[in-house]
Amino acid sequence: MIDSTDLFYADADLLDTLEHRYRAQLVNSLSGFKSANLVGTVSDSGIPNLAIVSSVVHLGAHPPLMAMVSRPNTVRRDTIENLSANKFFTLNHVNEKIFHRAHQTAARYPADTCEFEAVGLTPVRGKRVDAPYVAEATIKIGLQLEEIKHLDINGTDLVIGRIIELSVPQQAIAEDGYVDIESAGSVAVSGLDSYHTTQRLDRLSYAKPEHPSYSLLRKK
């Protein structure tokens, strides 16, 4: 691990002067590791659409809500337009076997192109959600659109969905409900284009002021 004292410092004024692609790479790296999901939707005319997103976040467990940030003027407008016509969408974890194909869904294909076909992934139907899942994903979540919150500050949209159904490998679920997404091959993203597998350091017990947290794994 790099732990040098040779630091790059930038303030807002310097950031503002950077070449725009350089700034995009730099600032996109700062949030830390991100989730990698494929969003499946279907257009008004029935064309399945698939787009990779790295901005999906947990919003709450009860009701079960997830959110993602949709940026203006990107390929993801297809996704937003489809969501206006059809309120369902799917989230499919990108895993190490499909990350190349998943990345390729970010290309600006024409609106009538089916990204599943273009990149070589297989659409499958769920039981309760009218939107395509990715067959090659081992963790699949089906959601109903609850709200699209426009963020005036930079024109992005926060898309909020409620979980209607989910499917995960039985083996990946721990006794306490935790899903071992590492064992399911889910990858992490950093910046705009870097994909990573993971190696668990530990699971830690619920933090309490009285004593330090302990390992939930060594306890067993």
Added chain:
Amino acid sequence: MIDSTDLFYADADLLDTLEHRYRAQLVNSLSGFKSANLVGTVSDSGIPNLAIVSSVVHLGAHPPLMAMVSRPNTVRRDTIENLSANKFFTLNHVNEKIFHRAHQTAARYPADTCEFEAVGLTPVRGKRVDAPYVAEATIKIGLQLEEIKHLDINGTDLVIGRIIELSVPQQAIAEDGYVDIESAGSVAVSGLDSYHTTQRLDRLSYAKPEHPSYSLLRKK
């Protein structure tokens, strides 16, 4: 990688009947890997506050904006209250050397307790941001509060900040501006309590419809 056909399926009705801690573990795992950041703020009476968050997302590069979800009735209320008094906050990447101490900041310490002291991390001042950084973090970002957007759907708050300054190891910055947060030891989180180091699979070129993406690393 688990790729079994033995699947756990749940629909919204089943989710609703699950024991609440089990549901929290399950649903918190579904979004995929998350960033691990320590949020530094300072109270009205000058007490530094530190809280771990796994919900920081990139919102935009120009202007440089980041957002995080703050949940109701958690220790993070301190953070929100401090932000009302003092509009500055810091985000500090949790790395593999400090993840135990970072996790411990989630404990419900009394409001007049300084979490830095309680868990053994060192507050340091930035140049332009009046909030404490974590000396032990190699990636540090200072932000000014722009907006707290209340999400009525479940009572959470979306805290939006603008980057005022940042400091990262010079060695970790690639030619194109990408920050190699893996080399800086930044960790990823899954679920409520699992910490992971990462191993890069690849960096992929900007996706275009005409040809498949190629590795940005092998090109060199």
